[in-house]
Amino acid sequence: MPDAQNPFFPFQLHEVVQDFSHLEDGRPREGVFVEVMLGNAILRPLGATGPEWRAAPAFLRPLTPRETAPGTCGKPRRRPL
Numbered sequence: 001m002p003d004a005q006n007p008f009f010p011f012q013l014h015e016v017v018q019d020f021s022h023l024e025d026g027r028p029r030e031g032v033f034v035e036v037m038l039g040n041a042i043l044r045p046l047g048a049t050g051p052e053w054r055a056a057p058a059f060l061r062p063l064t065p066r067e068t069a070p071g072t073c074g075k076p077r078r079r080p081l
Helices: none
Strands: 016-024 027-037 040-045 053-055 060-062
Touching: 016 040, 016 053, 027 053
Parallel strands: none
Antiparallel strands: 016 027, 016 060, 027 040, 040 053
């Protein structure tokens, strides 16, 4: 039985995801998965060029192939997860 307080999220810390609830020019916005708070995912923009935002997990999809954000773990470029 799933835990209602801590639901399963298939994303890893610093993973780049697509947010279909925030479209930019008709395309999903890409963000970096940070954490889950009160059932919503907290995302930050790539390169930290703006404020963080919240999104419902149902609107998030991982990239294919999955990638880790630039600037994490001392790596300057996006790389496969």
